[in-house]
Amino acid sequence: MRSYGQYCSVAKALDVVGDRWTLLIVRELLARGPSRYTDVRSGLPGIATNLLADRLREMExxxxxxxxxxPPPVATTLFRLTDRGAALGGVIFELGRWGVPLMADYQPDDAFRGQWLRLPVRVFLADHEPDQAPSSIQVCAGDxxxxxxxxxxxxxxxxxxxPDADAVISGPPPRILALFSGNLSLADAEGQxxxxTGSRKVIQRVLPRAGAPIDQQTPPR
Structure with missing residues (x-):
């Protein structure tokens, strides 16, 4: 691993996490928890298997x-974030939030994984009716x-x-993100x-309300 050779905390941090794929490995382990090598790799389309192995060794x-x-009966090695690694959650959150405007640049061949919706859910959605009964929404974004x-x-x-979800939303990832971010109403999303299916009230329960600032959201701990 190359070093910037600078006595600065930013440079020192980038010496550790600045290599290509490192922060995305952190993203995957934050989203999935302890994971098999194959699961980490499936969340990183485009990475070479030898490069992933190298990055995991460096991060270890x-x-x-x-x-x-x-734990039994599964006999395999799991990779997990240490407390030090998990402390990068706030960095991932802020980097992802900073990148939201860039999501307008969508290409049809862009890869997508369901766990990548975890950040938009944290950033944009909130329970506006906490006194109501628990509910669930199944989201089918692409495949x-x-x-x-x-x-x-x-x-x-x-x-x-x-199968028992109160509502189901199905659509392409950009449309899902537009709905979650408040840039597209539920009615307009359906029109597009x-x-x-199911309870639209449950969906409206979590969607952004007009004038709700994103800045009030807090990074994950």
């Missing part, structure tokens, strides 16, 4: 990543499916599907081809 040496054995859970003022995202 830097104290950002640790290996652990998966990826995730579930948004809403409960007592908290909004979270989990991977997979939920997004498919919505």
């Amino acid at each position: 040496a830097a104290g950002l990543v640790a290996r652990e054995d998966a 990826q499916t995730v579930v948004i859970d809403v409960d007592a003022g908290q909004v979270s995202l989990r991977l997979g599907a939920d 081809g997004m498919q919505v």
Whole structure:
């Protein structure tokens, strides 16, 4: 790993995390938790397997990543963030929020993974009716499916599907992001081809309200 050779905390930090793919590996482990090598790689389309192995070794040496054995009956090695690595969550959050305006540049061949919606969910969505019963929204963005859970003022995202979800939203990733960011109303999204089934009230419960500043959101801990 090359060093900038500067006595500055920014330069020192970039000596550790400035290499290509490193912060995206952090993103994946923040989104997934402890993960198999194959799961990390599936969330990083375009990375060469030898480069991923090199990056994980470097991050382990830097104290950002640790290996652990998966509990029985799964016999495999899991990679997880250490406390030091998890502390980069705020960096990922702020970098992702800074990059939101760049999402207007969408190319049809851009790769997408469902766990990448975790950041938009944190940035834009909120439980505006915390006294209501818990609810869930299944989101089908392209060929990826995730579930948004809403409960007592908290909004979270989990991977997979939920056959008992209160509502289902289906559409291309850019349309989903436009809806979540408040740049597209639910009615307009449906008018542009997004498919919505189930309770629209549950969906409206979490969508941005007019005039709600994003700056009030806090980074994940």
